[in-house]
Amino acid sequence: SVRAVDVKEHERFKGVYWIEFEDGSTRLATRNLTPGKRVYGEQLINLGGVEYRVWNPYRSKxxxxxxxxxxxxxxxxxxxxxxxxxxxxxxxxxxxxxxxxxxxxxxxxxxxxxxxxxxxxxxxxxxxxxxxxxxxxxxxxxxxxxxxxxxxxxxxxxxxxxxxxxxxxxxxxxxxxxxxxxxxxxxxxxxxxxxxxxxxxxxxxxxxxxxxxxxxxxxxxxxxxxxxxxxxxx
Ligand code: SAM
CATH class of the missing domain: 3.40.50.150 (Vaccinia Virus protein VP39)
Incomplete structure (x- = not known):
């Protein structure tokens, strides 16, 4: 799988993040309140000692x-x-x-x-x-x-x-x-x-x-x- 390289907080919403991958793509994410735990098969990503969960827009309105x-x-x-x-x-x-x-x-x-x-x-x-x-x-x-x-x-x-x-x-x-x-x-x-x-x-x-x-x-x-x-x- 493609490696995550950076994370930025959303331009307007605190607690919402953009994860950047080495192929240039970005995905929406939140900071995992319960590290190590997945909810619906989403990708977990560690960056700078923090765990994020990719937020799948096809699964969440x-x-x-x-x-x-x-x-x-x-x-x-x-x-x-x-x-x-x-x-x-x-x-x-x-x-x-x-x-x-x-x-x-x-x-x-x-x-x-x-x-x-x-x-x-x-x-x-x-x-x-x-x-x-x-x-x-x-x-x-x-x-x-x-x-x-x-x-x-x-x-x-x-x-x-x-x-x-x-x-x-x-x-x-x-x-x-x-x-x-x-x-x-x-x-x-x-x-x-x-x-x-x-x-x-x-x-x-x-x-x-x-x-x-x-x-x-x-x-x-x-x-x-x-x-x-x-x-x-x-
Ligand atoms: N919001 C969820 C998400 O994004 O993960 C998906 C919600 S799903 C489209 C709708 C849910 O509403 C169903 O689980 C259904 O059982 C529940 N529901 C429908 N009518 C309801 C009611 N009157 N009171 C409480 N729950 C209800």
Whole structure:
């Protein structure tokens, strides 16, 4: 395999890195909070005594959004994040690397089978800043005893009415001035075409619920069916 030769922090996002390889290629990465542990078969790279995990944008929509020049990424060192639709924890693991031990991620997943895998991954890796929660994101009050105020609410549940579910959670858990991150299906990549009805409805919901949209990126070519939207509520 090609040797990694250098690492640079991302131009805008602390805790996100570019690894440079001897063939001139670069890959996105985070600093591994749990050195020696892999999460989804990603490459581990040691440079200057620090271990990094390559962040595969084909496996993580947040990674894809950063590759596609996302400008606002509200998750950083120390952030408290409510993550709805954790699945087995692929993206959660990189968010866990970024927020570090002063941060915290509440990872909500409602499929018992998927949750078991998520929980096992968190335990195997020893990620102390992730709290896995088996619950349905449509009912935020289900986890009120576990979750404290969060700086960022993130949703990727691959279900209709995500914007409503996210806003309902934000009403309960998001701090004043907090951010939302939303993965939305089917924005048309072709600018001459109208965006899909679903897309328009989701954007309208976000605005009606008091958020300003501050950034939006397509995820092509990493993911052809989605866009990632960042919003802020004052
Ligand atoms: N965000 C993950 C990542 O990047 O690694 C992938 C998430 S996957 C597209 C969507 C997940 O949301 C599935 O694991 C599904 O079981 C979960 N999900 C769907 N509806 C949900 C709900 N109402 N509450 C909680 N989780 C839900």
């Amino acid at each position: 947040l990674g894809a959004a950063i590759m596609n020049k996302l400008e606002a990424m509200p998750i950083s060192e120390g952030s408290k994040v409510l993550y709805l639709g954790a699945a087995s924890g692929t993206t959660v693991s990189h968010v866990s690397d970024i927020v570090g031990l002063n941060g915290l991620i509440y990872g909500v997943e409602f499929s018992p089978r998927v949750f078991r895998e998520f929980m096992q991954n968190i335990i195997d890796q020893g990620r102390l800043n992730v709290i896995p929660i088996l619950a349905d994101a449509r009912y935020p009050e289900q986890y009120i005893s576990l979750v404290k105020g969060v700086d960022v609410a993130y949703i990727d549940v691959a279900q209709p009415f995500q914007a409503k579910i996210l806003a309902d959670n934000a009403d309960v858990y998001l701090v004043k001035g907090g951010y939302i991150i939303l993965v939305i299906k089917a924005m048309s990549i072709d600018v001459t075409k109208e965006p899909s009805e679903t897309f328009k409805r989701e954007i309208d919901t976000i605005k009606e619920r008091g958020f300003d949209i501050i950034n939006m990126v397509h995820l092509e070519p990493y993911d052809v069916a989605h866009a990632l939207v960042v919003g802020k509520r004052d």
